[in-house]
Amino acid sequence: MNRFGKRFAFTTFGESHGEAIGAIVEGVPAGLKIDKEFIQQCLNKRKPGSNQYATGRKEGDEVQILSGIFKGVSTGTPIAMIIFNTNQKSKDYENIKDIFRPGHADFTYFHKYGIRDYRGGGRSSARESATRVAVGAVAKLMLKEFGIEVLSGVASVGKVKSKNIDFEFAKQSEIYSLCSQSEEAQKKEILRHKKMHNSVGGSVKVKATGLPIGLGEPMYYKLDGAIGEALLGLNGVKAVSIGSGIEASFSNGASNNDPISPEGFLSNHSGGVLGGISNGEDLEIDIFFKPTPSIFQPQKTIDKEGNERVCELKGRHDPCIAIRGSVVCEAMVACVLADMMLLNATSKLESLKRVYNASV
């Protein structure tokens, strides 16, 4: 089950400390210019080792494209992308090879599979998300052709919220903060936890603009359902909300319904989705990350035989996974939207006739 999407679909492979990670992307329509620079830039945003707010593991994360492109343009065949791992320090993990790190997938992988690659979490490492970002970049290239943009940023670090929501500011903030006023406090909150050998949670906002009406495939691949799977399936994500989200549960119909005018919807509590289908308004999503489970304090745990043990971690870890996680959220939403664009193309007989130049 290492594949995501129905038509714009991708399959990933790779472990944190294996030879390489990568993805095969299918369904990209032929004729799309593939800007390799842009893909690399997206990867650079997620790349570890950039500053003190992220893990110290320094990976070049240089993507190579192995197929599917001819003369700079997609050919309709699968686009394979690969990133070789270069900065693994597997030794860091020798001491934890027989124990289960709290908050990590060590325990569940071991019991599910009877064997686990303990080096950096193996497949369960967030390292896999680099391949999602690479695929998301291809999705964004496609979406751009239709005037669709996907944006993201950090809405809170611990309890320090972004007072204003400014996706442009987030693009250049070291911690992708959505707010120039709150950024400093958020940075401090991260470093405060880091110094205490601890970590901190955070939340992320994703917005998509320029969407056509009609994206989302009822009944079981609705836009919001697909987003739920894309984002609740990310490492560390514990909650996802769309539009007014949890607030909607406190509200009443008269307040929460978005009235419609000839100029469009008069509010956007729906977050751009009605009945699982995009309504042309901005898609608005909130994603809530738990604190990094890797902390440098002794923690109670057990080993494979069930004996009491103390977990003491080495290695290099993000003090707040929401930061780099925001880049991954953005990528996943782009993938969902690209998929929905393809799926929706045949919703009407009229559209299909337009494709085949049949008489309407």
Next chain:
Amino acid sequence: MNRFGKRFAFTTFGESHGEAIGAIVEGVPAGLKIDKEFIQQCLNKRKPGSNQYATGRKEGDEVQILSGIFKGVSTGTPIAMIIFNTNQKSKDYENIKDIFRPGHADFTYFHKYGIRDYRGGGRSSARESATRVAVGAVAKLMLKEFGIEVLSGVASVGKVKSKNIDFEFAKQSEIYSLCSQSEEAQKKEILRHKKMHNSVGGSVKVKATGLPIGLGEPMYYKLDGAIGEALLGLNGVKAVSIGSGIEASFSNGASNNDPISPEGFLSNHSGGVLGGISNGEDLEIDIFFKPTPSIFQPQKTIDKEGNERVCELKGRHDPCIAIRGSVVCEAMVACVLADMMLLNATSKLESLKRVYNASV
């Protein structure tokens, strides 16, 4: 895209005011006793028209099983279930056939498909969820064989929270409230909104107990990801959280990690999922519903030609969709778990050998 699940999978059909709704369930292992009474009881919990807290539409919701059962036992072939619609009042919808009800899928269905069955929302009606409940009942029958139980209840109505969480109480509460102390206030909150021709939001808790370790298929069909799709795809659901959920984003690693002891996890912030795989603890999910979009107050809208119009609804509607929605959430989680039970069966070569009696 009217199919859900990979191995325990179902496909549904039907519109609110069409002839019938129904589902085909695949993947049920042969040899399971199918207790039709139990399926009907589950449907009765969701059935409309039972009391003043639900819509007045009176549907018998009597399920017929058309295939897949022989002498009371599943045969491994698809189980088709059908519910004929009996209490449609399509006339109620004549006045809205050209306008889009705010908060509903009228607008998006019309633009996506170029045509819409306006009678009761057609396919987009929550009526479809009866088929999910029927399928969920089959899933629960299967899960019961493995000691797994799925429970649900209402955690809040508007801002009135359930002070205690008691799934046993919820089973017999008219509004499936999780709290005997809060039930009365929650009922009042519903009726208060109903009297004002308004509606109110609410939230639901689902818990699953008795899970084996190992359910969930990384990377793109993790247990939490699949739950996200199952629940965020439900009508009216605007947020889904697992375990400590949003609270995790305010927390730090030392507090949020669940330490492990020889007797098991010492806390359950994870909500029973680590790395997308069940860890043997209770699965804990919160689901947040918006208020029913159907309210009996005039609302601004437009018609198909884009002209300003006023939407004035007739018909019969739930004042708080979270109530009956809780039954649907429970059913969907059961379906996800049944699917994961099948998928996980081949995770280890050793398991496969046990199936085929091969030498280990």
Next chain:
Amino acid sequence: MNRFGKRFAFTTFGESHGEAIGAIVEGVPAGLKIDKEFIQQCLNKRKPGSNQYATGRKEGDEVQILSGIFKGVSTGTPIAMIIFNTNQKSKDYENIKDIFRPGHADFTYFHKYGIRDYRGGGRSSARESATRVAVGAVAKLMLKEFGIEVLSGVASVGKVKSKNIDFEFAKQSEIYSLCSQSEEAQKKEILRHKKMHNSVGGSVKVKATGLPIGLGEPMYYKLDGAIGEALLGLNGVKAVSIGSGIEASFSNGASNNDPISPEGFLSNHSGGVLGGISNGEDLEIDIFFKPTPSIFQPQKTIDKEGNERVCELKGRHDPCIAIRGSVVCEAMVACVLADMMLLNATSKLESLKRVYNASV
């Protein structure tokens, strides 16, 4: 695994002697006029009991459409069709409930599932193919909008070949023979076997005309691959060939290649498929059916406990399944083509832009 197709997809249910059989069709673009008469006509062609060349079981095979249509037009939601069984004679099967009929699926179903519905073969009965024909009729309605036609007929009965290939003649032949000259001899061949309480094999040709170039999705859903699955999966089919088929294996490149001229291909050894993609020529397929396994002669078999037994059949059976099988082959090819039409719609970025009216 009761679903066929990726986008124009259907899921079927039902047993030979259960209450009903049926199908849910997904992916039909909204706006297609659904001619119920036409669907019934297609079913009538497959309907048993019409003449002495088919089984005596008399089924009305009246299809009811339960969803997905509004005012005679598809709405983009799933189309459910149901056929109630009316002429079951389950008593005919009491004597074989513990033994395995040679040539039938009794043995394999029993061992795979540990239980079998012995009445008329249960799910493994060719009765299920009625649902395929109903779905195929919907596919044909869609294909017609694009000038695509699918035709079929009987090419041989036992060793009696159709000398000429005339799909128009087949339409009105009682045994769907492709040749007015051979029809009489083929009928005699059927009756000769019938009188001897035996059965006879046969072969079928399917042709599709008016295809656009581009149908088929490499690498693993090629047009020929999908046809292979659709047809080799039919009851009684033991071989499928495309274009020059087996003859191609005796041939050489200079003879077998189809030269290309400005007016098109100068021959059609390929049968309309190159690299798994339609090339605009007629699609030509041959399908080879084994003789009906149900014969009225004593046959060696065993019972569930493994004891030697003699199988003596009652019941009503087709003496040559290729006859009615031709109708099913035609339907399945129509389904494959409808699916491919949808899938191919997004092969080029340019097509997608046409759908969304984006600037090219």
Next chain:
Amino acid sequence: MNRFGKRFAFTTFGESHGEAIGAIVEGVPAGLKIDKEFIQQCLNKRKPGSNQYATGRKEGDEVQILSGIFKGVSTGTPIAMIIFNTNQKSKDYENIKDIFRPGHADFTYFHKYGIRDYRGGGRSSARESATRVAVGAVAKLMLKEFGIEVLSGVASVGKVKSKNIDFEFAKQSEIYSLCSQSEEAQKKEILRHKKMHNSVGGSVKVKATGLPIGLGEPMYYKLDGAIGEALLGLNGVKAVSIGSGIEASFSNGASNNDPISPEGFLSNHSGGVLGGISNGEDLEIDIFFKPTPSIFQPQKTIDKEGNERVCELKGRHDPCIAIRGSVVCEAMVACVLADMMLLNATSKLESLKRVYNASV
């Protein structure tokens, strides 16, 4: 659509003259010893350039495993395999970049995608089949654990049939001939065509032994249907038959049915499949290949603008694709069987209980 299989599933990428080709394999149960040498040996059997009966293109076809293995054993995570292309001579294709080679996919790829990688046929090249062989080798490693073996060999070259069928002989024959007596004549037939700058067709037999009863998932992923898709989707395959195949269509029920005795089936006209499910007998399949479309004679064709042109090929090509094709057929059947082994594991509730150690 570059993915094959449901549970033992793989996705491939790569073009003939691109940087690399490769595959991601999913669903391999954890705990399987992965013998890399064996995978390489399987690839060596398909490798070009070995002798005068194959193309002169010399590819090392060295496989690298990038993920999914830890300490020599599968971990349950996706196994990525990659083969770098080393001996491309793209120059050979400059002269055909604007024309369509008869019998090849040039014409259809160009029209489907609007662009084509003309170097060696790009994605449509049989080079992709190396990835299938690598995946098939993994499948065979898994099947071996259950005593299942898949064998193949060449049954005919043009009209020169293998008189005897000896799968052991085929293993060491330069042309994988199934018959020591016929091998010499078959070799001559190949060279005769090669000398005339022509090519020749051929046919292949695949046999699988040691199968459990129960493989195959009705209704739409039957064993024979899946084999149909796997093999009719291979480059150059024009017909596939199972068991008595086409002969069955000439036969009668009394002759063609396989009687059953306490010791097993008394004949195997079914080829090991009844009702789409394995019956425990040997699986027997015949596959018919067209002659290589690449011949060194001038052929009529057109260019992209539709002008008359003459196609004169350079490059290096197999005179008979059935030879190396046999290795690919064997691999694909192994993949189908591995998939069916996983899918069948949950057919019975009893099997599932065995996996989870639940009380029966």
